[in-house]
Amino acid sequence: MFRFKPLLVLSGALYISIALAQSTDTAGTIEIRSKAENLTGIANSGSEGIVSGLRIAALPILRPGEVMEMVPGLIVTQHAGDGKANQYFLRGFNLDHGTDFATFVNGVPANMPTHAHGQGYTDLNFLIPELVDQIAYRKGTYSALDGDFSAAGSARIEYLKKMDGHLAEITAGANGYKRFLLAGSPKRLEGQWLYGLEVFRNDGHWVVPENYQKINGVLSFTNGTRVNGYSVTGMLYKSSWVSTDQIPLRAVSQGIIDRFGSADPTTGGETHRYSLSSQWAQTGNDRQSKASFWALDSALDLWSNFEYCAGSIEATGNCSLSDQFKQAEKRKAFGFGISEARYSQLSVFNKTYETAFSFGIDGRSDNINPVGLYQTTKRKINGTVREDTVKQNSISFWGQNETRWTPSFRSILGARADAYQFDVRSNVAANSGKSSDQKVSPKLSLIYGPVGSTEFYANFGAGFHSNDARGTTITVDPVDRTTPVSKVNPLVKAIGSELGIRTELVKGWKSNVALWKLNMASELLFIGDAGTTEPSSPSKRYGVEWNNFYAINNNLSLDLDLAWAHSRFVSEENQQTFIPGAVSSTANIGLTIDNAGPWFGSVRLRYFGPRPLTEDGIIKSNASSLANLRVGYKINSQTKLAFDVYNLLNQKANDIEYAYSSQLANETAPVFDRHIHPTEPRSLRVTLTHKFK
Numbered sequence: 001m002f003r004f005k006p007l008l009v010l011s012g013a014l015y016i017s018i019a020l021a022q023s024t025d026t027a028g029t030i031e032i033r034s035k036a037e038n039l040t041g042i043a044n045s046g047s048e049g050i051v052s053g054l055r056i057a058a059l060p061i062l063r064p065g066e067v068m069e070m071v072p073g074l075i076v077t078q079h080a081g082d083g084k085a086n087q088y089f090l091r092g093f094n095l096d097h098g099t100d101f102a103t104f105v106n107g108v109p110a111n112m113p114t115h116a117h118g119q120g121y122t123d124l125n126f127l128i129p130e131l132v133d134q135i136a137y138r139k140g141t142y143s144a145l146d147g148d149f150s151a152a153g154s155a156r157i158e159y160l161k162k163m164d165g166h167l168a169e170i171t172a173g174a175n176g177y178k179r180f181l182l183a184g185s186p187k188r189l190e191g192q193w194l195y196g197l198e199v200f201r202n203d204g205h206w207v208v209p210e211n212y213q214k215i216n217g218v219l220s221f222t223n224g225t226r227v228n229g230y231s232v233t234g235m236l237y238k239s240s241w242v243s244t245d246q247i248p249l250r251a252v253s254q255g256i257i258d259r260f261g262s263a264d265p266t267t268g269g270e271t272h273r274y275s276l277s278s279q280w281a282q283t284g285n286d287r288q289s290k291a292s293f294w295a296l297d298s299a300l301d302l303w304s305n306f307e308y309c310a311g312s313i314e315a316t317g318n319c320s321l322s323d324q325f326k327q328a329e330k331r332k333a334f335g336f337g338i339s340e341a342r343y344s345q346l347s348v349f350n351k352t353y354e355t356a357f358s359f360g361i362d363g364r365s366d367n368i369n370p371v372g373l374y375q376t377t378k379r380k381i382n383g384t385v386r387e388d389t390v391k392q393n394s395i396s397f398w399g400q401n402e403t404r405w406t407p408s409f410r411s412i413l414g415a416r417a418d419a420y421q422f423d424v425r426s427n428v429a430a431n432s433g434k435s436s437d438q439k440v441s442p443k444l445s446l447i448y449g450p451v452g453s454t455e456f457y458a459n460f461g462a463g464f465h466s467n468d469a470r471g472t473t474i475t476v477d478p479v480d481r482t483t484p485v486s487k488v489n490p491l492v493k494a495i496g497s498e499l500g501i502r503t504e505l506v507k508g509w510k511s512n513v514a515l516w517k518l519n520m521a522s523e524l525l526f527i528g529d530a531g532t533t534e535p536s537s538p539s540k541r542y543g544v545e546w547n548n549f550y551a552i553n554n555n556l557s558l559d560l561d562l563a564w565a566h567s568r569f570v571s572e573e574n575q576q577t578f579i580p581g582a583v584s585s586t587a588n589i590g591l592t593i594d595n596a597g598p599w600f601g602s603v604r605l606r607y608f609g610p611r612p613l614t615e616d617g618i619i620k621s622n623a624s625s626l627a628n629l630r631v632g633y634k635i636n637s638q639t640k641l642a643f644d645v646y647n648l649l650n651q652k653a654n655d656i657e658y659a660y661s662s663q664l665a666n667e668t669a670p671v672f673d674r675h676i677h678p679t680e681p682r683s684l685r686v687t688l689t690h691k692f693k
Helices: 005-022 029-036 053-057 062-071 249-253 310-316 469-473
Strands: 049-052 075-077 086-092 101-106 132-139 153-159 166-173 175-186 193-201 213-225 229-242 268-283 287-304 325-347 352-378 378-406 408-428 433-451 452-467 492-504 509-520 525-527 531-536 539-551 556-570 576-578 584-594 599-608 624-634 639-646 654-660 672-678 682-693
Touching: 049 053, 053 062, 053 132, 062 075, 062 132, 062 531, 153 166, 325 378, 378 469, 408 469, 433 469, 433 492
Parallel strands: 101 153
Antiparallel strands: 049 132, 075 086, 132 153, 166 175, 166 682, 175 193, 193 213, 213 229, 229 268, 268 287, 287 325, 325 352, 352 378, 378 408, 408 433, 433 452, 452 492, 492 509, 509 539, 525 531, 539 556, 556 576, 556 584, 584 599, 599 624, 624 639, 639 682, 654 672
16 A cells, blocks of 8 residues: 655655765766656656756756756746846746746745846856755646746755765856855764855956856755754855847847947946745654745846937937936845645545645745836936835745545645735835735646556646736836826736656656646736836647656766747737747757766757747747757866866857847937847866865
8 A cells, every 4th residue: 555654755765865976976876866866656747857966067057047957848048147137938938037937945935026127036146056956846837835936837946965075166268257166064063064155257258348256155054854854054145247238130230239249338237145044844654844934135236228229319319328227126035934744544435545635834025125227327327217115925825635546546636825915115106005916726636657667647727926016006107107007916827737647668768748738817017127017918828848868877868858839829809929939949958978987078959949029920039059068087086177168069049039129329210120149159168176075
């Protein structure tokens, strides 16, 4: 008969095996990694998984946020300076900076609601990839544990709790790239300590040097394990940069702006993030209790210029003021999560079934003072479009029951109730106010198997994302303070369903397929660039994903992820239009060799398919295929040298493309055009790593 207690033991062993594999260089690394990421018999859908730190360690990573590309089907790119949050694409979504994908790091949510630049803004530049132990991801709306921003999915990134000794790492590359990392676990102190300190600087391949500088640190203490123990983690991140934003294609074609040039050399940003968090868990014979608490202090000053001179020429007849604007915020937030899982037996018609009932409460409070949009020239403020103080609180209750009805069939029935309150105090009195909203989201998963090495899944669930608090109380355009503007619904409903299969086709080859569908009630968004809201129709998406990991032998592995999606807005008249930026096809393939003598390496190819740039679908972005390579040599058991080559084939591609109107200084009127942010050309970085006790 099925028992839930072994699941806990297996989960604990899973985490421990990953940590041990991360900290050792023994033979069989590929095999250990393959076993660690096998979720048959544990997973609740065909599109969830765990990415071990071993896979991440093998990656040639251009930017820290690219560790998220190990979530199958997820594309990570950039349309501005590298200090700004990345742009994400998944399941037919242009997720912008994270609106519909919930991300957590050591239990702390990375998504920022009512953010100065964009709803759900997810800045992962504070990540230290060498310290990542695992990424546990789920896609879709099927888990009661996932709330705001999780319509497309969620990812929980966990750092290592302890390292075997210390490591010092120095990386150098072209155009002033310098990175220094010192991390480790002191042995003289009782308990499990982990520290990391990263110092970074880079100018990039841009005509205007990026001058991206950051300092990044983490310190944690752990007593026990993830299933029986507690941890406390403090993080510190601070950075500044000059940004080369997207530029009009016509200016490049006419030779006015270099492909790696800038239309405004004074754009860029400054940011910081300080956090303190704790996680606690206790596991007994028939229950498991968990609790987490976190506090966060963050700020952002972001200067952008996407239309260049359009507004200033119209207003003054020249481009002396430009269309530069500043988005800024200062935020203090805290939150908590408490949950309990109880394992028992359920009696129905004189039959006994093994069951697990889990329930919990989550809470979050954000105090943003101020959050503003300002007109600027060369980073100097000319005027205030709007400036607000926002208090946003949410509380969530969730529960789910998992029952094993037969040796091969189990069900998970759950629900989540979320309540939100918004309090906005604006410099435009008409836009001040309070609002609130609630959502109840049912969940259902049916799992058949494992039968041999195969398991089948059927999932259904409702979810949501919150809208910017300022959009829920707005009544007039903040620019002219007269034109009426419609309010948005605070919470936007999403309904998803999925059929999946997970199997081991041959020994060492793990594969899963998911057919999915997602309907959004609306994609109303607060447009931070204008300080107002922009309505859109409901949307429908469906697609298929095929993910594979093949441990060819103990030293060689191959992974392949393919995804396709169909995305459309749907009007009340059932007319369908394209969703700008919605990616239709992606692919990610990687070949990794490890412990084959002193040499190790990895080559990865990423395909980013075309996206419609307008609702009529006439204008589309170009597809891109980028290859990255890592080749390394172990000088001895403590020291290794690695060479990373990015954009190996030196493709002349674009990280991002948009289509909208802008006006240059020599133009008499705005021009509708493509706007691009080019992919960086081929570049080389060299990393020397030394481990010591």
